[in-house]
Amino acid sequence: MRPFALFAFAVLCVASLAGCHERWNQLGTGALGRYPTPADTFFVVRDADTWSFLWKWTTGESPAPNVNFSNGFTGDVVAAALLGPRNTSGYAAAFTNVTWQMESATAHVQETTPAPTDIVLQMITRPWTFARLTRPSGSVPGADGPLYFVKDGGAPILAEEATFEGLINQHFANVSTPQDTSVPSNHVPALESGVCPLHGDALVSAALNVNLSGQDVSNTAYYCAQSGRYWVRHVQGAFVGTITAWYGPFEPGS
Secondary structure, three states: OOOOEEEEEEOOEOOOOOOOOOOEEEEEEEOEOOOOOOOOEEEEEOOHHHHHHHHHHHHOOOOOOOOOOOOOOOOEEEEEEEOOOEEEOOOEEEEEEEEEOOOEEEEEEEEEOOOOOOOOOEEEEEOEEEEEEEOOOOEOOOOOOOOEEOOOOOOOEEOEEOOHHHHHHHHHOOOOOHHHOOOOHHHHHHHHOOEOOOOOOEOEEEEOOOOOOOOEEEEEEEEEOOOOEEEEEEEEEEOOEEEEEEEEEEOOOO
């Protein structure tokens, strides 16, 4: 076993270090991540919708653990370390510590690797780990500062800002023949009202950057955080005006 990665998140704190102390907790870790990253990826998540979708896609489970997101620089953020494919079992990743400095916080991630004498399975694994970072009370209000990660003592690299719209577009772009799915007719009234037909909670929408028919007017995804599924409202042009159809549900992490 050996340490693998460190990544640092830059935050803005007042000149005094009062209140800038360690405040974090691990939200989950695993070896069979389902998010299809080709290489080690480090995300920062700042809102509940993005967090719900990324957790579901990575773990296949829903709902996601609770995180106290808020606007500005006064709530929590999620640090996500999604490692690329490994060729055997025996790999894992976990946060080991988070330290806060005047203008930054450093989150330490350790990867464990199989020993030469370990018996391992020949399979593709993708270790992952999430942590909740709570901004210190002394942080500058309203300053959504940049976040960086540092790996193996290298130069700081700007962490990727995960967004709900970006993730759901990435997922739907890899759905094969979405038009082949059919939504039960009794689900359509709820969907048209922006309500999840499975749980009755409000749906979250995002525009999709696709053209399914060649004559598309719009394609909009509607996501249910409780079930971790989404539907797509497809509108295309026709001689009589427009035609609307619903496709889904689609499930990241399934």
